[in-house]
Amino acid sequence: MGNNEYMQNAVTGWMVPHGEHSDIVMSTRIRLARNLRGFRFPIAFSDEQAEEIGKLVSDALLNGGKTGYAYTRMSDLKALGRQTLVEKHLISPQLADAVHYGAVLLSEDETVSIMVNEEDHLRIQCIYPGLQLENAYRKADETDNLLESRLPYAFDEEFGYLTSCPSNTGTGMRASVMVHLPALTMTKQINRIIPAVSRLGMVVRGSYGEGSEAPGNVYQVSNQLTLGKSEKEILAELANIVSRIIVHERKSRELLLGRSRLSLENRVFRALGTLSYARLLPSAEAARCLSDVRLGIDLGLIEDVDMNILNELMVFMQSGFLQNFEGGELTAEELDSSRAKLIRERLRQRAADGEPHPDEP
Amino acid sequence: MLCENCKERPVSVILKQETPGGPVERNLCDQCAFNLQTFSVNPNQEPMSIQQFLSQWLTGEAVQPQALEAQVMPECPECGLTFHRFLEIGKFGCPVCYETFRERLPRVFGKLHNGSTVHRGKIPASFNEKMAIKKQIEFLRISMQDAIQTERFEQAAVLRDEIKEWKRKLSAGPEEGGAADGE
Numbered sequence: 430m431g432n433n434e435y436m437q438n439a440v441t442g443w444m445v446p447h448g449e450h451s452d453i454v455m456s457t458r459i460r461l462a463r464n465l466r467g468f469r470f471p472i473a474f475s476d477e478q479a480e481e482i483g484k485l486v487s488d489a490l491l492n493g494g495k496t497g498y499a500y501t502r503m504s505d506l507k508a509l510g511r512q513t514l515v516e517k518h519l520i521s522p523q524l525a526d527a528v529h530y531g532a533v534l535l536s537e538d539e540t541v542s543i544m545v546n547e548e549d550h551l552r553i554q555c556i557y558p559g560l561q562l563e564n565a566y567r568k569a570d571e572t573d574n575l576l577e578s579r580l581p582y583a584f585d586e587e588f589g590y591l592t593s594c595p596s597n598t599g600t601g602m603r604a605s606v607m608v609h610l611p612a613l614t615m616t617k618q619i620n621r622i623i624p625a626v627s628r629l630g631m632v633v634r635g636s637y638g639e640g641s642e643a644p645g646n647v648y649q650v651s652n653q654l655t656l657g658k659s660e661k662e663i664l665a666e667l668a669n670i671v672s673r674i675i676v677h678e679r680k681s682r683e684l685l686l687g688r689s690r691l692s693l694e695n696r697v698f699r700a701l702g703t704l705s706y707a708r709l710l711p712s713a714e715a716a717r718c719l720s721d722v723r724l725g726i727d728l729g730l731i732e733d734v735d736m737n738i739l740n741e742l743m744v745f746m747q748s749g750f751l752q753n754f755e756g757g758e759l760t761a762e763e764l765d766s767s768r769a770k771l772i773r774e775r776l777r778q779r780a781a782d783g784e785p786h787p788d789e790p
Numbered sequence: 791m792l793c794e795n796c797k798e799r800p801v802s803v804i805l806k807q808e809t810p811g812g813p814v815e816r817n818l819c820d821q822c823a824f825n826l827q828t829f830s831v832n833p834n835q836e837p838m839s840i841q842q843f844l845s846q847w848l849t850g851e852a853v854q855p856q857a858l859e860a861q862v863m864p865e866c867p868e869c870g871l872t873f874h875r876f877l878e879i880g881k882f883g884c885p886v887c888y889e890t891f892r893e894r895l896p897r898v899f900g901k902l903h904n905g906s907t908v909h910r911g912k913i914p915a916s917f918n919e920k921m922a923i924k925k926q927i928e929f930l931r932i933s934m935q936d937a938i939q940t941e942r943f944e945q946a947a948v949l950r951d952e953i954k955e956w957k958r959k960l961s962a963g964p965e966e967g968g969a970a971d972g973e
């Protein structure tokens with residue numbers, strides 16, 4: 430069961446279901462973009478400037494007595510190591526690509542990560558499990574104040590925090606909430622919600638993968654505007670929209686259960702069967718089944734599987750993690766096989782935990 | 791796909807270059823697009839929405855070719871970015887760009903941020919302090935003028951020294967006074 434131990438070590442703060450509405454909201458993330466006066470933005474800076482910024486930021490955070498942060502240069506990590514940080518949402522793909530000058534400061538519990546020399550000099554990111562916009566913002570704000578007291582921020586009276594991209598100017602804040610919306614997706618209501626939300630200055634998009642599809646029916650709701658509103662206003666508007674989406678999702682779940690309980694049961698138990706016994710699991714199928722099983726747990730149809738399987742396995746079943754665990758590059762089929770094994774073992778844990786469960790052949 | 795110039799970073803901009811043999815498309819990352827000054831944009835193929843948006847806006851209203859040349863395009867003294875180039879790549883090159891393009895930016899921000907052009911959020915503690923110092927200096931200066939006019943020269947000298955002291959603090963930067971908490 431080396432698998433389980435490996436995963437337990439890799440579980441990070443936001444993956445543990447906790448916080449308000451944790452049956453629907455998986456995590457809350459606040460990101461603040463900040464830059465230093467006197468330096469060009471990463472799009473245009475020299476290697477010397479990049480180096481100096483890295484030093485200034487790490488000195489500011491590590492020498493002040495308040496440690497608890499670890500500084501890692503992208504160049505110190507192998508490609509797989511960078512990829513797993515991306516898969517855990519601790520750094521962005523763009524930072525992982527900044528091999529020469531990117532770095533990250535990670536707090537011990539991994540709830541705060543400060544990306545250095547991504548699109549901006551600093552991206553302060555705070556991820557909490559469940560719906561915790563205020564707590565996550567408070568933590569990000571504290572970290573911001575600490576850094577600001579030691580670094581010369583680029584701030585303008587008229588335009589606020591100056592960022593490389595004009596879409597971040599002002600507060601530099603992107604607040605996002607990751608939500609699991611299987612019922613809204615099944616009933617296709619999500620297709621009406623997405624454009625409606627965008628008219629309110631917010632965006633809904635798939636949280637894993639690229640493009641418009643949302644693997645695992647996991648979506649991210651975030652603010653689009655950063656200028657002309659205070660952080661508190663933005664957070665309140667986002668909280669309002671998310672709570673309305675939650676209400677819709679709950680209603681749709683009840684509706685599905687009331688109208689077609691048998692077919693819903695069939696669906697979630699088939700998914701559980703696939704996850705429990707499949708020998709090859711492509712990631713799209715795994716994501717779909719994980720979403721179904723999680724829905725079954727939320728609705729009380731499946732009782733002996735714990736609810737964080739969706740949060741954890743959506744991360745651990747990605748190719749970077751699997752290859753890191755297996756200790757080398759894998760072919761597509763090997764990936765599907767490794768993914769199936771990982772999920773099987775994770776599900777077998779419940780049997781080991783004493784719950785009655787049919788033996789695996 | 792990797793940037794064809796540095797072959798390191800992923801492509802984020804597709805730029806169309808006019809060559810003697812006809813237009814050529816180049817797939818570039820942000821950094822390379824920023825550094826290569828000779829390209830013009832192909833608005834139909836931009837993968838990034840802000841760039842697409844800004845460049846369409848550029849071609850839509852700001853650019854009649856002669857008008858563009860006749861106009862003096864401001865250039866950032868710090869990083870060399872021109873306003874035209876800013877609209878093409880959709881990114882600023884440095885904090886000084888904001889100062890350089892200040893008069894043109896409200897229109898850009900208005901379009902991107904639903905009509906908003908002014909920051910209403912958090913103000914860094916050190917910046918708040920600076921604002922307070924600036925106000926203090928202004929107040930002392932008026933008092934000094936007043937003292938001079940009423941021939942209270944000793945007091946004017948005291949005020950002058952005080953102003954000097956505040957100005958020194960102001961230029962000392964945020965390391966001096968930024969330790970205060972934001973709230």
Ligand SMILES: [Zn+2]
Binds near residue numbers: 793796797799818821
């Ligand atoms: Zn490049």
Ligand SMILES: [Zn+2]
Binds near residue numbers: 888
């Ligand atoms: Zn500049």
